[in-house]
Amino acid sequence: MIRILLADDQALLRSTFRMLIDSCDDMTVVAEAANGEEAAELTQAHRPDLVLMDIRMPVVDGLVATRRICATPELPHTRVLILTTFETDEYVAHALEAGASGFLGKDVTADALLAGIRTVVGGEALLSPAATRALIGRYLSGTGTTGASPTGSLASLTDRERELTALAAHGLSNQEIAERLFVSPLTVRTHIHRAMMKIGARDRAQLIVAAYQQGLVRVR
Template structure:
Protein backbone atom coordinates (compact mmCIF):
# COMPACT_ATOMS: atom_id res chain seq x y z
CA UNK A 1 0.00 0.00 0.00
CA UNK A 2 1.45 3.37 -1.08
CA UNK A 3 1.20 5.83 1.81
CA UNK A 4 0.73 9.43 0.67
CA UNK A 5 0.93 12.82 2.38
CA UNK A 6 -1.10 15.63 0.78
CA UNK A 7 0.35 19.15 1.06
CA UNK A 8 -1.87 21.93 -0.31
CA UNK A 9 -3.30 25.06 1.32
CA UNK A 10 -6.72 24.55 -0.31
CA UNK A 11 -8.88 22.23 1.78
CA UNK A 12 -11.23 21.50 -1.12
CA UNK A 13 -8.38 20.30 -3.32
CA UNK A 14 -6.99 18.13 -0.53
CA UNK A 15 -10.42 16.58 -0.07
CA UNK A 16 -10.70 15.91 -3.81
CA UNK A 17 -7.25 14.33 -3.95
CA UNK A 18 -7.99 12.23 -0.88
CA UNK A 19 -11.19 10.80 -2.37
CA UNK A 20 -9.41 9.99 -5.63
CA UNK A 21 -6.42 8.36 -3.96
CA UNK A 22 -8.40 6.46 -1.34
CA UNK A 23 -10.56 5.01 -4.12
CA UNK A 24 -7.52 3.00 -5.27
CA UNK A 25 -6.70 -0.37 -3.76
CA UNK A 26 -2.94 0.23 -3.77
CA UNK A 27 -2.67 3.67 -2.16
CA UNK A 28 -3.98 5.68 0.78
CA UNK A 29 -3.68 9.18 2.27
CA UNK A 30 -2.08 9.07 5.72
CA UNK A 31 -2.05 12.81 6.48
CA UNK A 32 -2.85 16.29 5.12
CA UNK A 33 -0.79 19.48 5.44
CA UNK A 34 -1.99 23.04 4.78
CA UNK A 35 1.48 24.56 4.52
CA UNK A 36 5.11 23.63 4.00
CA UNK A 37 5.98 23.57 7.68
CA UNK A 38 3.20 21.09 8.40
CA UNK A 39 4.28 19.02 5.41
CA UNK A 40 7.79 18.58 6.85
CA UNK A 41 6.50 17.78 10.35
CA UNK A 42 3.92 15.26 9.09
CA UNK A 43 6.43 13.66 6.73
CA UNK A 44 8.78 13.06 9.65
CA UNK A 45 5.92 11.68 11.75
CA UNK A 46 4.33 9.37 9.16
CA UNK A 47 7.28 8.69 6.82
CA UNK A 48 5.09 8.32 3.72
CA UNK A 49 6.34 6.86 0.47
CA UNK A 50 5.21 9.97 -1.40
CA UNK A 51 4.37 13.59 -0.69
CA UNK A 52 2.00 15.24 -3.17
CA UNK A 53 3.25 18.79 -2.84
CA UNK A 54 1.89 22.16 -3.95
CA UNK A 55 4.42 24.96 -4.46
CA UNK A 56 2.71 28.12 -3.25
CA UNK A 57 1.69 27.64 0.38
CA UNK A 58 1.82 29.88 3.47
CA UNK A 59 4.37 29.71 6.33
CA UNK A 60 6.84 27.71 4.22
CA UNK A 61 6.37 27.05 0.51
CA UNK A 62 6.52 23.70 -1.25
CA UNK A 63 10.02 24.19 -2.62
CA UNK A 64 11.50 24.79 0.83
CA UNK A 65 9.50 21.88 2.24
CA UNK A 66 10.70 19.64 -0.57
CA UNK A 67 14.33 20.52 0.09
CA UNK A 68 13.94 19.82 3.81
CA UNK A 69 12.18 16.50 3.25
CA UNK A 70 14.63 15.30 0.62
CA UNK A 71 17.64 16.23 2.77
CA UNK A 72 16.36 14.37 5.85
CA UNK A 73 18.20 11.01 6.21
CA UNK A 74 15.20 9.32 7.87
CA UNK A 75 13.08 10.21 4.84
CA UNK A 76 15.44 8.83 2.21
CA UNK A 77 12.68 6.56 0.88
CA UNK A 78 10.13 9.41 0.62
CA UNK A 79 9.55 10.80 -2.87
CA UNK A 80 8.08 14.22 -3.63
CA UNK A 81 5.72 14.77 -6.55
CA UNK A 82 5.06 18.46 -7.24
CA UNK A 83 1.50 19.18 -8.36
CA UNK A 84 0.95 22.84 -9.23
CA UNK A 85 -0.38 25.38 -11.71
CA UNK A 86 3.06 27.00 -11.96
CA UNK A 87 4.94 24.94 -14.55
CA UNK A 88 7.46 27.68 -15.32
CA UNK A 89 11.16 27.20 -15.92
CA UNK A 90 12.07 28.74 -12.56
CA UNK A 91 9.78 26.48 -10.56
CA UNK A 92 10.66 23.33 -12.49
CA UNK A 93 14.40 23.86 -12.10
CA UNK A 94 14.14 24.81 -8.44
CA UNK A 95 11.88 21.84 -7.67
CA UNK A 96 14.33 19.40 -9.26
CA UNK A 97 17.26 21.02 -7.48
CA UNK A 98 15.35 20.69 -4.20
CA UNK A 99 15.07 16.95 -4.79
CA UNK A 100 11.60 16.50 -6.29
CA UNK A 101 11.14 13.30 -8.28
CA UNK A 102 8.26 14.51 -10.40
CA UNK A 103 6.40 17.57 -11.62
CA UNK A 104 2.82 17.64 -12.93
CA UNK A 105 0.32 20.42 -13.62
CA UNK A 106 -2.94 20.53 -11.70
CA UNK A 107 -4.85 20.23 -14.97
CA UNK A 108 -3.84 16.56 -15.38
CA UNK A 109 -6.55 13.93 -15.52
CA UNK A 110 -7.15 11.66 -12.51
CA UNK A 111 -5.71 8.75 -14.50
CA UNK A 112 -2.49 10.64 -15.25
CA UNK A 113 -2.12 11.72 -11.62
CA UNK A 114 -2.53 8.18 -10.28
CA UNK A 115 -0.13 6.84 -12.90
CA UNK A 116 2.33 9.58 -11.97
CA UNK A 117 2.18 8.60 -8.31
CA UNK A 118 2.95 4.98 -9.16
CA UNK A 119 5.75 6.04 -11.52
CA UNK A 120 7.51 8.19 -8.92
CA UNK A 121 7.08 5.65 -6.10
CA UNK A 122 8.49 3.05 -8.48
CA UNK A 123 11.74 5.00 -8.54
CA UNK A 124 11.39 6.85 -11.84
CA UNK A 125 11.53 10.59 -12.46
CA UNK A 126 8.46 12.19 -13.99
CA UNK A 127 8.16 15.44 -15.93
CA UNK A 128 5.03 16.59 -17.70
CA UNK A 129 5.50 17.78 -21.30
CA UNK A 130 5.04 21.41 -20.20
CA UNK A 131 7.50 21.01 -17.33
CA UNK A 132 9.98 19.33 -19.67
CA UNK A 133 9.74 22.26 -22.10
CA UNK A 134 10.21 24.74 -19.23
CA UNK A 135 13.33 22.89 -18.10
CA UNK A 136 14.73 22.82 -21.64
CA UNK A 137 14.02 26.51 -22.17
CA UNK A 138 15.88 27.34 -18.97
CA UNK A 139 18.96 25.29 -19.84
CA UNK A 140 19.14 26.38 -23.47
CA UNK A 141 18.81 30.05 -22.56
CA UNK A 142 21.66 29.86 -20.06
CA UNK A 143 25.05 31.31 -21.05
CA UNK A 144 26.94 28.82 -23.15
CA UNK A 145 23.72 26.82 -23.56
CA UNK A 146 24.54 24.66 -20.53
CA UNK A 147 25.49 25.12 -16.90
CA UNK A 148 27.08 21.68 -16.80
CA UNK A 149 28.24 20.34 -20.20
CA UNK A 150 28.05 16.60 -20.66
CA UNK A 151 31.16 14.70 -21.60
CA UNK A 152 29.34 11.90 -23.42
CA UNK A 153 27.76 12.05 -26.85
CA UNK A 154 24.38 10.82 -28.05
CA UNK A 155 26.25 9.47 -31.07
CA UNK A 156 27.31 6.54 -28.88
CA UNK A 157 23.70 5.45 -28.34
CA UNK A 158 22.10 2.55 -30.18
CA UNK A 159 19.17 3.26 -32.50
CA UNK A 160 16.72 2.01 -29.87
CA UNK A 161 18.34 4.10 -27.12
CA UNK A 162 18.12 7.19 -29.33
CA UNK A 163 14.46 6.48 -30.08
CA UNK A 164 13.58 6.08 -26.40
CA UNK A 165 15.62 9.12 -25.38
CA UNK A 166 13.77 11.22 -27.94
CA UNK A 167 10.40 10.11 -26.57
CA UNK A 168 11.56 10.88 -23.03
CA UNK A 169 12.60 14.33 -24.25
CA UNK A 170 9.03 14.90 -25.40
CA UNK A 171 7.81 14.27 -21.85
CA UNK A 172 6.64 10.65 -22.11
CA UNK A 173 6.93 8.44 -19.04
CA UNK A 174 8.50 4.98 -19.21
CA UNK A 175 5.03 3.42 -19.22
CA UNK A 176 3.90 5.61 -22.12
CA UNK A 177 7.07 4.85 -24.07
CA UNK A 178 6.58 1.13 -23.44
CA UNK A 179 3.02 1.26 -24.75
CA UNK A 180 4.01 3.20 -27.85
CA UNK A 181 6.93 0.91 -28.75
CA UNK A 182 5.28 -2.30 -27.52
CA UNK A 183 8.01 -2.96 -24.98
CA UNK A 184 7.99 -3.75 -21.28
CA UNK A 185 8.47 -0.80 -18.89
CA UNK A 186 11.52 -2.61 -17.50
CA UNK A 187 13.09 -2.74 -20.96
CA UNK A 188 12.47 0.98 -21.44
CA UNK A 189 13.95 1.75 -18.05
CA UNK A 190 17.05 -0.29 -18.92
CA UNK A 191 17.54 1.63 -22.18
CA UNK A 192 17.14 4.95 -20.36
CA UNK A 193 19.74 3.98 -17.78
CA UNK A 194 22.18 2.81 -20.45
CA UNK A 195 21.72 6.07 -22.36
CA UNK A 196 22.36 8.06 -19.17
CA UNK A 197 25.58 6.13 -18.54
CA UNK A 198 26.86 6.66 -22.09
CA UNK A 199 26.08 10.38 -22.07
CA UNK A 200 27.28 10.64 -18.45
CA UNK A 201 24.03 12.26 -17.37
CA UNK A 202 23.38 12.25 -13.64
CA UNK A 203 19.61 11.93 -14.09
CA UNK A 204 16.77 11.73 -16.61
CA UNK A 205 16.36 15.51 -16.75
CA UNK A 206 19.99 15.98 -17.82
CA UNK A 207 19.58 13.29 -20.48
CA UNK A 208 16.58 15.20 -21.83
CA UNK A 209 18.61 18.40 -21.92
CA UNK A 210 21.33 16.58 -23.89
CA UNK A 211 18.75 15.40 -26.41
CA UNK A 212 17.93 19.03 -27.21
CA UNK A 213 21.45 20.36 -26.99
CA UNK A 214 22.84 17.74 -29.35
CA UNK A 215 20.00 17.96 -31.87
CA UNK A 216 18.26 14.64 -31.30
CA UNK A 217 15.01 16.57 -30.90
CA UNK A 218 14.15 20.16 -31.75
CA UNK A 219 12.64 22.86 -29.58
CA UNK A 220 9.18 23.61 -30.92
Protein backbone atom coordinates in the same frame (compact mmCIF):
# COMPACT_ATOMS: atom_id res chain seq x y z
CA MET B 1 -0.04 0.06 -0.79
CA ILE B 2 1.20 3.52 -1.85
CA ARG B 3 1.37 5.79 1.20
CA ILE B 4 0.78 9.47 0.42
CA LEU B 5 1.16 12.74 2.31
CA LEU B 6 -0.89 15.73 1.11
CA ALA B 7 0.63 19.21 1.39
CA ASP B 8 -1.65 22.10 0.40
CA ASP B 9 -2.79 25.17 2.30
CA GLN B 10 -6.38 24.80 1.02
CA ALA B 11 -8.33 22.40 3.25
CA LEU B 12 -11.00 21.83 0.61
CA LEU B 13 -8.44 20.69 -1.95
CA ARG B 14 -6.83 18.37 0.57
CA SER B 15 -10.20 16.83 1.34
CA THR B 16 -10.91 16.35 -2.37
CA PHE B 17 -7.53 14.71 -2.95
CA ARG B 18 -7.98 12.50 0.10
CA MET B 19 -11.36 11.21 -1.08
CA LEU B 20 -9.98 10.51 -4.54
CA ILE B 21 -6.86 8.75 -3.30
CA ASP B 22 -8.57 6.76 -0.56
CA SER B 23 -11.06 5.47 -3.11
CA CYS B 24 -8.23 3.49 -4.74
CA ASP B 25 -7.36 0.02 -3.50
CA ASP B 26 -3.62 0.59 -3.88
CA MET B 27 -3.31 4.03 -2.24
CA THR B 28 -3.92 5.68 1.12
CA VAL B 29 -3.38 9.13 2.63
CA VAL B 30 -1.27 8.90 5.79
CA ALA B 31 -1.09 12.60 6.71
CA GLU B 32 -2.00 16.15 5.66
CA ALA B 33 0.03 19.36 5.90
CA ALA B 34 -1.15 22.96 5.51
CA ASN B 35 2.31 24.44 4.89
CA GLY B 36 5.81 23.42 3.89
CA GLU B 37 7.12 23.28 7.45
CA GLU B 38 4.43 20.77 8.41
CA ALA B 39 5.06 18.84 5.20
CA ALA B 40 8.75 18.35 6.00
CA GLU B 41 8.06 17.39 9.63
CA LEU B 42 5.20 14.99 8.83
CA THR B 43 7.22 13.38 6.06
CA GLN B 44 9.92 12.62 8.60
CA ALA B 45 7.34 11.18 10.98
CA HIS B 46 5.32 9.09 8.50
CA ARG B 47 7.90 8.38 5.77
CA PRO B 48 5.36 8.17 2.94
CA ASP B 49 6.13 6.83 -0.51
CA LEU B 50 5.04 10.11 -2.07
CA VAL B 51 4.34 13.69 -1.06
CA LEU B 52 1.75 15.52 -3.18
CA MET B 53 3.13 19.03 -2.79
CA ASP B 54 1.72 22.47 -3.58
CA ILE B 55 4.28 25.21 -4.26
CA ARG B 56 2.72 28.35 -2.82
CA MET B 57 2.09 27.74 0.88
CA PRO B 58 2.58 29.85 4.03
CA VAL B 59 5.44 29.59 6.57
CA VAL B 60 7.64 27.54 4.21
CA ASP B 61 6.81 27.11 0.53
CA GLY B 62 6.68 23.82 -1.33
CA LEU B 63 10.04 24.28 -3.03
CA VAL B 64 11.90 24.67 0.25
CA ALA B 65 9.97 21.75 1.75
CA THR B 66 10.82 19.59 -1.27
CA ARG B 67 14.50 20.43 -0.95
CA ARG B 68 14.47 19.51 2.74
CA ILE B 69 12.68 16.21 2.12
CA CYS B 70 14.87 15.15 -0.80
CA ALA B 71 18.06 16.05 1.07
CA THR B 72 17.15 13.96 4.12
CA PRO B 73 19.22 10.74 4.19
CA GLU B 74 16.49 8.94 6.15
CA LEU B 75 14.01 9.45 3.29
CA PRO B 76 15.76 7.84 0.30
CA HIS B 77 12.58 6.34 -1.14
CA THR B 78 10.15 9.24 -0.63
CA ARG B 79 9.23 10.96 -3.89
CA VAL B 80 7.71 14.43 -4.32
CA LEU B 81 5.06 15.17 -6.94
CA ILE B 82 4.45 18.90 -7.39
CA LEU B 83 0.82 19.79 -8.07
CA THR B 84 0.26 23.49 -8.69
CA THR B 85 -1.31 26.16 -10.88
CA PHE B 86 2.10 27.72 -11.52
CA GLU B 87 3.92 25.99 -14.38
CA THR B 88 6.42 28.71 -15.29
CA ASP B 89 10.01 27.89 -16.21
CA GLU B 90 11.28 29.27 -12.91
CA TYR B 91 9.01 27.05 -10.81
CA VAL B 92 9.63 23.94 -12.91
CA ALA B 93 13.40 24.39 -12.84
CA HIS B 94 13.57 25.03 -9.11
CA ALA B 95 11.19 22.16 -8.33
CA LEU B 96 13.32 19.64 -10.22
CA GLU B 97 16.54 21.07 -8.84
CA ALA B 98 15.06 20.67 -5.36
CA GLY B 99 14.57 16.98 -6.10
CA ALA B 100 10.96 16.72 -7.21
CA SER B 101 10.19 13.69 -9.37
CA GLY B 102 7.10 15.05 -11.06
CA PHE B 103 5.24 18.23 -11.90
CA LEU B 104 1.55 18.51 -12.80
CA GLY B 105 -0.90 21.38 -13.15
CA LYS B 106 -3.95 21.49 -10.88
CA ASP B 107 -6.17 21.26 -13.95
CA VAL B 108 -5.13 17.60 -14.32
CA THR B 109 -7.95 15.05 -14.46
CA ALA B 110 -8.54 12.62 -11.60
CA ASP B 111 -7.43 9.65 -13.69
CA ALA B 112 -4.27 11.45 -14.82
CA LEU B 113 -3.40 12.37 -11.25
CA LEU B 114 -3.75 8.81 -10.01
CA ALA B 115 -1.73 7.54 -12.96
CA GLY B 116 0.87 10.19 -12.24
CA ILE B 117 1.22 9.07 -8.63
CA ARG B 118 1.80 5.49 -9.75
CA THR B 119 4.29 6.65 -12.37
CA VAL B 120 6.39 8.65 -9.91
CA VAL B 121 6.34 5.97 -7.22
CA GLY B 122 7.38 3.51 -9.91
CA GLY B 123 10.57 5.50 -10.47
CA GLU B 124 9.75 7.51 -13.58
CA ALA B 125 9.70 11.28 -13.95
CA LEU B 126 6.40 12.96 -14.69
CA LEU B 127 6.12 16.31 -16.41
CA SER B 128 3.00 17.89 -17.84
CA PRO B 129 3.31 19.29 -21.39
CA ALA B 130 3.52 22.84 -20.04
CA ALA B 131 6.18 21.87 -17.52
CA THR B 132 8.19 20.03 -20.16
CA ARG B 133 8.18 23.07 -22.47
CA ALA B 134 9.29 25.30 -19.60
CA LEU B 135 12.08 22.95 -18.60
CA ILE B 136 13.39 22.52 -22.14
CA GLY B 137 13.32 26.27 -22.71
CA ARG B 138 15.24 26.99 -19.54
CA TYR B 139 17.92 24.34 -19.72
CA LEU B 140 18.58 24.27 -23.44
CA SER B 141 18.92 28.04 -23.45
CA GLY B 142 21.67 27.69 -20.88
CA THR B 143 19.85 29.64 -18.14
CA GLY B 144 19.30 26.71 -15.80
CA THR B 145 21.33 26.53 -12.61
CA THR B 146 22.93 23.38 -11.31
CA GLY B 147 21.39 23.36 -7.84
CA ALA B 148 21.03 19.79 -6.57
CA SER B 149 21.45 18.29 -10.02
CA PRO B 150 23.67 15.25 -10.63
CA THR B 151 27.39 15.98 -10.86
CA GLY B 152 28.39 12.97 -12.98
CA SER B 153 29.05 13.30 -16.69
CA LEU B 154 26.86 11.74 -19.34
CA ALA B 155 30.12 10.92 -21.14
CA SER B 156 30.41 7.94 -18.79
CA LEU B 157 27.31 6.36 -20.32
CA THR B 158 27.33 3.75 -23.06
CA ASP B 159 25.92 4.67 -26.46
CA ARG B 160 22.73 2.75 -25.66
CA GLU B 161 22.33 4.47 -22.30
CA ARG B 162 22.80 7.87 -23.91
CA GLU B 163 20.24 7.00 -26.59
CA LEU B 164 17.64 5.98 -24.03
CA THR B 165 18.41 8.98 -21.83
CA ALA B 166 17.81 11.30 -24.78
CA LEU B 167 14.47 9.64 -25.55
CA ALA B 168 13.46 9.94 -21.89
CA ALA B 169 14.44 13.61 -21.94
CA HIS B 170 12.11 14.15 -24.89
CA GLY B 171 9.27 12.93 -22.69
CA LEU B 172 8.89 9.30 -23.77
CA SER B 173 7.85 6.72 -21.18
CA ASN B 174 9.60 3.37 -20.82
CA GLN B 175 6.80 1.72 -22.78
CA GLU B 176 7.04 4.25 -25.61
CA ILE B 177 10.82 3.90 -25.76
CA ALA B 178 10.49 0.11 -25.83
CA GLU B 179 8.03 0.24 -28.71
CA ARG B 180 10.25 2.60 -30.69
CA LEU B 181 13.40 0.51 -30.25
CA PHE B 182 11.71 -2.92 -30.38
CA VAL B 183 12.97 -3.97 -26.94
CA SER B 184 11.18 -4.84 -23.70
CA PRO B 185 10.17 -2.18 -21.14
CA LEU B 186 12.33 -4.06 -18.61
CA THR B 187 15.38 -3.58 -20.85
CA VAL B 188 14.65 0.14 -21.07
CA ARG B 189 14.19 0.40 -17.30
CA THR B 190 17.49 -1.40 -16.72
CA HIS B 191 19.45 0.92 -19.01
CA ILE B 192 17.82 4.04 -17.53
CA HIS B 193 18.58 2.83 -14.01
CA ARG B 194 22.21 2.19 -14.91
CA ALA B 195 22.50 5.66 -16.42
CA MET B 196 21.07 7.19 -13.23
CA MET B 197 23.52 5.25 -11.07
CA LYS B 198 26.52 6.28 -13.19
CA ILE B 199 25.87 10.00 -12.96
CA GLY B 200 24.51 9.99 -9.41
CA ALA B 201 20.94 10.93 -10.31
CA ARG B 202 18.38 10.48 -7.54
CA ASP B 203 15.70 9.58 -10.04
CA ARG B 204 14.64 9.87 -13.67
CA ALA B 205 13.85 13.58 -13.35
CA GLN B 206 17.44 14.39 -12.38
CA LEU B 207 18.70 12.27 -15.27
CA ILE B 208 16.53 14.34 -17.61
CA VAL B 209 17.83 17.59 -16.10
CA ALA B 210 21.39 16.38 -16.71
CA ALA B 211 20.52 15.62 -20.34
CA TYR B 212 19.37 19.22 -20.81
CA GLN B 213 22.27 20.78 -18.92
CA GLN B 214 25.00 18.78 -20.64
CA GLY B 215 23.66 19.24 -24.16
CA LEU B 216 22.57 15.68 -24.89
CA VAL B 217 19.14 16.99 -25.90
CA ARG B 218 18.93 19.98 -28.21
CA VAL B 219 16.11 22.03 -29.66
CA ARG B 220 14.78 20.42 -32.81
